[in-house]
Amino acid sequence: MVSPVGTSIQRSSIRPLLDLSDAAIHGNFEERDPTILLPNQSDDISHLSLDIGGSLIKLIYFSRHEDFLVNDKRNKSSPILGGRLHFIKFETHKINECLEFIRSKQLHIGDGDNAVIKVTGGGAYKFADLFKEKLGVSIEKEDEIDCLVTGANFLLQAIRHEAFTHREGHKEFVQIDHNELYPYLLVNIGSGVSMMKVDGDRKFQRVNGTNVGGGTYWGLGKLLTKCNSFDELLELSQKGDSRSVDMLVGDIYGGLDYSKIGLSAATIASSFGKVISEDKEIEDYRPEDISLSLLRMISYNIGQISYLTALQLGIKRIFFGGYFIRGHAYTMDTISFAIQFWSKGGAEAMFLRHEGFLGALGAFMSNNKHGLDHLMVHQLVERFPMGAPYTGGKIHGPALGNLSEKISWMEKFVQKGTQITDPVPMASPRTTGLGGFEAPSSKGDILRSDESNLNVGVLHLVPSLEVFPLLANPKSYEPNTIDLADPNELEYWFTVLSEHLPDLVDKAVASEGGTDDARRRGDAFARAFSAHLARLMEEPAAYGKLGLANLLELREECLREFNFFDAYRTIKQRENEASLAVLPDLLLELDSMNEETRLLTLIEGVLAANIFDWGSSACVDLYHKGTIIEIYRMSRKKMQRPWRVDDFDAFRERMGFGAHKRALLFVDNSGADVILGMLPLARELLRRGTEVVLVANSLPALNDVTAVELPKIVAEAAKHCDILRGAAEAGGLLVDAMNNILEVSRQKLPSTPLMVVGNGCGSPCIDLRQVSSDLAAVAKDADLVILEGMGRALHTNYNARFKCDTLKLAMVKNQRLAEKLIKGNIYDCVCRYEPLR
C-alpha cells in the first residue's frame, strides 16, 4: 500500500531565498574577500559552466537546495539532483566583471572537488591563465561545436516551448516529437557563423560556416554609425529606411519590376549599392538607414547560405541560435523570409528561446555528475524572478546579496521601467516594411533593454515531478482553457489582475504584520508583478506559450520572491474556525437524509461553498456584505438545479451501482469550501467504501488550503465524526490516535483510509503534466477523480480527459468566463461528469 502521508508530501518545489541570519566570516579575516558563511542558507551552488565567445560570455550556474538532496524513494534510479539553472551573460571584453560575479557568488567553490570548471568557446584557451590567477580554478575545455549541438538537442527535447517560428511579427511555438527531430540543420550566429547537420545525440557534422556573422554586423555597424552598444545599433535599425543606401531592382530598371526573373522593383539588388553613385560622405547618411541595410544584408546572406546548405543535404528544418538574433523580431522575420523565399516554402526557419546559451548548456551537460541528459520535460519548471540576485538580471553583475538589495534593485528598476517595457517606436510600413524580397513587416518591433532579463527564466529542475498517470492523452494535454494569445482575452485578464493588485498587496503586507519592511516588500512585489504583466501585454509569448494559469502562477511566484509565503493566512484561519464550528450541525443534517437526497445535498454543498474565493473580485465584494455563515447559507439556498452544466443524474447513477476503489479529491479553498463542501463529500465516499485521497496544494496560493494545513483540519473535523476519525486514523492522518489503536485494539478492522497528498504546486490552477511523485503514486490505484474549483476544474483541465471517471465541480465566479465557457452568468455552477466508458 502507498504510504498515506509520506513525510515528503510537504516537500516544496519552490526556490528558497537567501537567508542571511547568523552570517559570519569564515576563515581568515585578513583576506581581501573572505568567504561568508551563511549557516541558515541551504542553497548549495555548484556546477558552473561558461561559453566564452568572441563577443559575449555566456554563464550558466546551477544552485541546489537541500530539499532536493532528499532522494525521492520512487526516484532512486534517477541520479539527477534538483535545483535551478541560471542564465547570465557578459561582454567578453569585460571579462573582469564576469570573474567578479563568479567570485561574489562563490560559484567556483562548488561541491568540494570542483576547482575545475567546464568552459567552451575560444576563451577557454585564451583566458585559462586568467581564471587560474584570479579565481584559482582550472578550466576544463570542451569542444565548441560539440557543446552547441548538445545544448540544442537538450533544449529541443527538454523544454516545452523552446522552438518557435517567427513570420511577419508572429511567433508560434512548435513542439517537435523526439522521433521526428532529426536530421536538422543548426545554424549558430555568433560573432561568426557555424552550420551543423545534426543526426542524433552526439551525431553531427559541421557542414558549413561563414565569416559574415554577428561580429560583422556589430563591428561594421560600430564603425559606420558610431554606436556605443549592440543594442543601440539594433534599435537604430528599427527607425531606418534602407532604400537610401541599398540599390533596388527598381533603381536599375527605372522603377520597374524585373518580372521575367520574378524580381520586384522593391527587391534589394545590391546592399549599399546606392552609395556608389552618390557624391556623399558618411555623415550624409542616416545611421538608422545604415544599420538597417547592414542588418538586412547579413541576415539575408546567412539565410541564403543556410538554405543552400540545407538544400544540398536534403534537410527541411533549420534552427537558428546565437546571440546575433537577440530575440529581435525583425532579424527573425528577415531570416525566415529569406529561407521561405529561397526554398519557395520547402524549408522552415525556427528559433530558440535560449538562443545564445546553446554552447554554455552543452558545456554544462558535459559535466556528467548531474546526469542532466536524462532530464525529462516534466521535471523542468521555468520561473521568471525579477531582479538581479538570482537571475543575474543585469548584463554585468554585480550579484546582489540579499532581499533588501534586491528590493532596491526593483525600486531602481521601476525608474527605468518604462525604458525596459516600453516599445521602441515601430518602424513604419513604408520603410522597414518595404523593399527586400517583398519584405518582412515586423509588427510590434520591440527592442527592450536586456537588463530586465525577462526573456528566459531560471530553470528549476525538480526530479520528483511526474506526469499525472491518469491523463488520457498526456501528449496532447493542454492545461489551459483560456489561451492568452487572443489579445482580447489577454487584455481582459491583465485588467482583472491589475485591479486586484492593491487589495492583494494589502493582504500580503498584513500577513507579515504590516511592518515597514513588509510594506516595502509589498511595493516591490507589486512592481515586479506589474512589470511582468506589462512585458507580457507587449509580447504575450515572451516566456513561452501563455495561458491564464501561467499568469496566476506568476503572481504567486512573485509573492514568494519577496518573502510573502502565505498572504491569506489570517483569512484562512478565520474561515476554518467559523466553518468547523458549524460542521457538526451540517453532518447531523446530512445523516438524517436518505442516500439519494444526501448525495445531491453534498454536491450542492460543494458548489455553494466554492463561493469563498479570495481571488475573485466579485466574491471579495460579497464578503463585505455578511458573515461567512450568512454567505454560505445564501449560496446554498440559490443552488437550484438544473445547474448550467448538470451531469448530476449520470453521476448519481454511477454512484448507485458500486463504489469506486479510490477517489482523488483535488480540493480548492480553505474554510467552508473544504470543510463544509469537500470533507462531507469525502466522508460520503468513505462511507461507501471508497478510499479517499485529498489532493491539496504543496504551497499556499490565494486562500487555497495546503497539504500541510489539511491534516490539522481533518483532525478537528474528526472530533465530531466517527467516520472521519476512523478513516483518518487508517490513512495515518491522526498519528497519536493511530498509536492508541495499535496499543488498545489491534483486532478492530481498519476503516477505509482517508489520506492527504501534496500536488507539487503552489498555484490556484494545476498543470497535470507536472505533479508530485506522491500524487502520481496514489493516482495509480484511483478510479475516480474529482476536480474542484474554478482554477483546477475550469481555467485548467476543463477539457482534460482522464483514464477513469471524472467529476468537475465549480462555481463560476467571473461573468466573462461564465459567458464564454458555459454561456451563462456569474455564480452559475458546473457539475460535469465524464464516466470512463
Ligand SMILES: Nc1ncnc2c1ncn2[C@@H]1O[C@H](COP(=O)(O)OP(=O)(O)O)[C@@H](O)[C@H]1O
Ligand atoms: N549586448 C551585446 N553585446 C555584443 N554583442 C551582442 C550583444 N547582444 C547581441 N550581440 C550579437 O551577438 C553576437 C555574439 O553572439 P554569440 O552567440 O554570443 O557569439 P560568440 O560566442 O561568438 O560571442 C555579437 O557579435 C553581436 O552580433
Ligand SMILES: CC(C)(COP(=O)(O)O)[C@@H](O)C(=O)NCCC(=O)O
Ligand atoms: C483565481 C481563481 C481561479 C480562484 O478560483 P478557485 O479555484 O478558488 O475557485 C479565481 O478567483 C479567478 O479566476 N479570479 C479572477 C477573476 C475575477 O476576479 O473575476
Ligand SMILES: [Mn+2]
Ligand atoms: Mn482557490
